[in-house]
Amino acid sequence: MxxxxxxxxxxxxxxxxxxxxxxxxxxxxxxxxxxxxxxxxxxxxxxxxxxxxxxxxxxxxxxxxxxxxxxxxxxxxxxxxxxxxxxxxxxxxxxxxxxxxxxxxxxxxxxxxxxxxxxxxxxxxxxxxxxxxxxxxxxxxxxxxxxxxxxxxxxxxxxxxxxxxxxxxxxxxxxxxxxxxxxxxxxxxxxxxxxxxxxxxxxxxxxFHGFAGSHFNSEMLTKYVDISVSKNAHNFSVNINNKSSHSLLLHPLRVAVLKMSITRAKKTIKIKKEVFVRIIGKDNKPAMPWIADAVLKNTMIQANEKRSVKRNFTLQKGDKLNVVLGWFLVNPKALKKLGLQNEEVATKFNVFKKQSFEF
Ligand code: HEC
Ligand code: HEC
Ligand code: HEC
Ligand code: HEC
Ligand code: HEC
Known part of the structure; x- marks a missing residue:
């Protein structure tokens, strides 16, 4: 009973x-x-x-x-x-x-x-x-x-x-x-x-009833994420301070990306990007939300976290470091499987915050 x-x-x-x-x-x-x-x-x-x-x-x-x-x-x-x-x-x-x-x-x-x-x-x-x-x-x-x-x-x-x-x-x-x-x-x-x-x-x-979020009106939320740069002799770090009470992005489909480049004497030097994701899966392979039984990888920026992304690159006087933080609503690796490769909302890179730092 x-x-x-x-x-x-x-x-x-x-x-x-x-x-x-x-x-x-x-x-x-x-x-x-x-x-x-x-x-x-x-x-x-x-x-x-x-x-x-x-x-x-x-x-x-x-x-x-x-x-x-x-x-x-x-x-x-x-x-x-x-x-x-x-x-x-x-x-x-x-x-x-x-x-x-x-x-x-x-x-x-x-x-x-x-x-x-x-x-x-x-x-x-x-x-x-x-x-x-x-x-x-x-x-x-x-x-x-x-x-x-x-x-x-x-x-x-x-x-x-x-x-x-x-x-x-x-x-x-x-x-x-x-x-x-x-x-x-x-x-x-x-x-x-x-x-x-x-x-x-x-x-x-x-x-405001437009509910600022990852699809719409994200510019209203940029003040809750600060970006700064610290420079050392042979490297630099981009510091992201997430002041929100939850991870930067929440849904497991999302992928956030930090893109960096240097402008030096009118030329652009590319710097390796940094990716932030939380991937769920089963048996060490990514899986749909109803099949997944584990978090395989979690590099997403957490609630109230200050994340530093370091690159071994010697910044010179006059260099400009350009930083873009943004996201894909759907992980590019999952687009085909979900049949979303032709949907702009799923494939487009959403720019959240863009900043330049001069040295
Ligand atoms: C997802 C939930 C949600 C939905 C959907 C929603 N509201 Fe609201 N609404 C709220 C919350 C929460 C507040 C209170 C904000 C506060 O007190 O600061 C609010 C506040 C209001 C206010 C007072 C606004 C002010 O600040 O003067 C009005 C009027 C209102 N809503 C009408 C509507 C109407 C009409 C719609 C649909 C067109 C709607 N709401 C849809 C959650 C919602
Ligand atoms: C015929 C006009 C009318 C319609 C239709 C109407 N409302 Fe209102 N509503 C008002 C008035 C008038 C107030 C009071 C505003 C005030 O006191 O400043 C109000 C206030 C509100 C408030 C509280 C906001 C505040 O200032 O405290 C909410 C929430 C709200 N309405 C929701 C709704 C929702 C949801 C609908 C539709 C399902 C709706 N209203 C349809 C006239 C209307
Ligand atoms: C009835 C359930 C429900 C309630 C209550 C609700 N939400 Fe939502 N909310 C959702 C769903 C479902 C989505 C996702 C919609 C989608 O992407 O199809 C969503 C999406 C959002 C988003 C993302 C918007 C974007 O542009 O990506 C924000 C921000 C949000 N909600 C905030 C709120 C806030 C703040 C409240 C309380 C005032 C609230 N929600 C109440 C169900 C709800
Ligand atoms: C201190 C500010 C802050 C608070 C408090 C906050 N958020 Fe957020 N939220 C953000 C920022 C910043 C983002 C990321 C930027 C964006 O999505 O535009 C975000 C993103 C989101 C998203 C989109 C995530 C995605 O993966 O698409 C949802 C949904 C959301 N928040 C809901 C909530 C709910 C529900 C609460 C309360 C339990 C809440 N937020 C509290 C700042 C905040
Ligand atoms: C407990 C409430 C809840 C239930 C039940 C729920 N969802 Fe959601 N869903 C949400 C919320 C809240 C969001 C917004 C989260 C965010 O933006 O991070 C969302 C967002 C989504 C998104 C992202 C949409 C976009 O436009 O990016 C997908 C996909 C989704 N849900 C699928 C589903 C499916 C499929 C089901 C049913 C099998 C389901 N959800 C049931 C609350 C729910």
Whole structure:
């Protein structure tokens, strides 16, 4: 009896969801919150579905749950406003990602985020608990006017403002081999975890809803990564100071690169680049996130880390050292296998920070 109960509890905790709720579509917010709506519409949160995000689709197309189970298990975080979210997360049900289902196309909608009441912690993933009151939205701001269109609930514990409302989806994702595929290291002791202060900075008097990140608006985050250079007699070091509370990049598909060159008497001298990756795999070979059971290599710049990259090169007076830190969203080595070699978003090198140092 005891054992069965435990197994039941365990499987419930894996697939734990908060049932299905009805959410006002984001287009309804547009007429009164126009700026926020426009920012949100071009952010990743409005584009998390397989038909809008080719990188997500490429992985989902290969996932065993796609063909065998016919169940879009990713919906828990990628289409949480789906009207059949419960089926997506229940064994034996059929619930595909559906381009024609409007609630799927809402992706991570305005109303969804603003109704997250609490987070239930879980081993494999956390779960968002949604406020059942329709059209009542949490806000950390004290309101003078109570709008007639919807109710507002004052976020007295700063659940939203502190970024605690983000970690239902962003804390971690563990596969069945107990490998953390992705983790935002929210328990790290070094720094503040406030996702909102960095990723939703105040602009034009409101919290930015374009969610600065690795796809879009990364220029808003450059101030959290400092680059400096130290010069010695026969070598130099480029020092990268990551002031964020998590690794520079989080998803295992990403590859960050530090490119360096020297301008000397109008000529360019190339310097060997440095690559930062976290590769997951099995039996010492890179593997898909559902197969991987180990981290094979981790050179990613960690939370609050100061990384020095040294090169044996003698800098002369008048030399200019040019430094570019950026990333590929998809590891170039995985492009072909994922059929992404012709997709610009996957193949392009995103420049994050560019600096020159004169000697
Ligand atoms: C008919 C106009 C109207 C529509 C439509 C509307 N809102 Fe509002 N909303 C308001 C007004 C007015 C306020 C109060 C602004 C203030 O006090 O400064 C407000 C405030 C808010 C706040 C709190 C911001 C603050 O200043 O405290 C949130 C969050 C919010 N709305 C979310 C939404 C969402 C999500 C939608 C769509 C599902 C939506 N609103 C649709 C008029 C509207
Ligand atoms: C626990 C929540 C959660 C679940 C469940 C989830 N994801 Fe995600 N996924 C995220 C978050 C958060 C990000 C953004 C991470 C980042 O940018 O580092 C993301 C990003 C991705 C990306 C990168 C997309 C891009 O444009 O670069 C891929 C690929 C992806 N997920 C695939 C999947 C697949 C396939 C599934 C289902 C089998 C799935 N995810 C289930 C939370 C989740
Ligand atoms: C319902 C789940 C969910 C919640 C809640 C959520 N996110 Fe996300 N977030 C995602 C997913 C899924 C992605 C990846 C989308 C993709 O790449 O397809 C993502 C992507 C991002 C990105 C990357 C954007 C880019 O340009 O690459 C940032 C930054 C981000 N989220 C910040 C936040 C912050 C801050 C909060 C809290 C205010 C938050 N998220 C709440 C699921 C969520
Ligand atoms: C990923 C989660 C997420 C999504 C999606 C989201 N919001 Fe927000 N929103 C927040 C958080 C967190 C804050 C609080 C920022 C703070 O308190 O500093 C906020 C703040 C606001 C505010 C108050 C803004 C201010 O600073 O004056 C309004 C209004 C609002 N959101 C409306 C919307 C509307 C409308 C949409 C869709 C177009 C939307 N939100 C989508 C998380 C989200
Ligand atoms: C001190 C500032 C800071 C804080 C706090 C912070 N981040 Fe970031 N975040 C960054 C920087 C810098 C990057 C890398 C640059 C970029 O992606 O544009 C980044 C990147 C990301 C990405 C994209 C990673 C990828 O692999 O695509 C996601 C998703 C993200 N952060 C989510 C979060 C969440 C969720 C929290 C809170 C738990 C958080 N961040 C806290 C600064 C911060």
């Amino acid at each position: 005891h054992k069965i109960y435990l197994i039941l509890l365990f499987s419930l905790s894996i697939f734990a969801n908060d049932g299905v709720h009805k959410f006002a579509p984001s287009s309804e917010c547009k007429q009164c919150h126009t700026k926020i709506y426009d920012e949100f519409s071009s952010s990743m949160h409005a584009n998390t579905t397989p038909d809008k995000d080719v990188i997500h689709k490429a992985i989902w197309d290969k996932h065993p749950a796609n063909k065998k189970m016919n169940r879009y298990i990713c919906g828990k975080c990628h289409t949480p406003a789906a009207n059949n979210l419960d089926k997506m997360l229940t064994k034996g049900s059929i619930a595909k990602a559906d381009v024609n289902n409007k609630t799927h196309q809402e992706a991570i909608s305005c109303a969804y985020c603003h109704r997250i009441k609490a987070i239930k912690k879980g081993k494999r993933t956390n779960t968002n608990i949604i406020n059942k009151q329709e059209k009542a939205y949490y806000t950390s701001l004290k309101n003078k006017i109570n709008p007639s269109y919807h109710k507002l609930i004052e976020d007295k514990n700063q659940f939203m403002k502190s970024g605690n409302s983000c970690i239902g989806c962003h804390s971690h994702k563990m596969n069945k081999h107990s490998l953390n595929v992705c983790s935002t290291e929210i328990n790290n002791k070094n720094g503040a975890d406030n996702c909102v202060s960095c990723h939703m900075p105040k602009i034009d008097g409101h919290a």
